[in-house]
Amino acid sequence: LQKSLEPPLTFSYFLVDMQWKLGMAVSSDTCRSLNSPFVCLLLKIVEPSGQICQRSFEMTIPQFQNFYKQFKEMAAVMETV
Structure with a gap:
C-alpha cells in the first residue's frame, strides 16, 4: 500500500448544534x-x-446568505469523500 504524503486532518472543535432565528431591528x-x-x-x-x-452572533441577511452558501459548498464536498 502506498502511504499518503499528506498529514491526516485533525479538528480541534466540533459543531454539535446550530440554531438560528430571524429578527427585525425596528x-x-x-x-x-x-x-x-x-x-x-x-x-x-x-x-x-x-x-x-x-x-x-448576529449577521445581516446578505452575510447569512453567504454563510449558508459556504455551508452548502462544504456539504457538497463532504458527500464526495
Whole structure:
C-alpha cells in the first residue's frame, strides 16, 4: 500500500448544534426607523478539552446568505469523500 504524503486532518472543535432565528431591528437610540432584518445564530461547539460551549452572533441577511452558501459548498464536498 502506498502511504499518503499528506498529514491526516485533525479538528480541534466540533459543531454539535446550530440554531438560528430571524429578527427585525425596528429602531435604535441613533435611528428611529431602522427596519433592518438580521439573523441570530447560536452554535453549540465541543472544544478540544471536551467541554461544550455556546457561541452566538448576529449577521445581516446578505452575510447569512453567504454563510449558508459556504455551508452548502462544504456539504457538497463532504458527500464526495
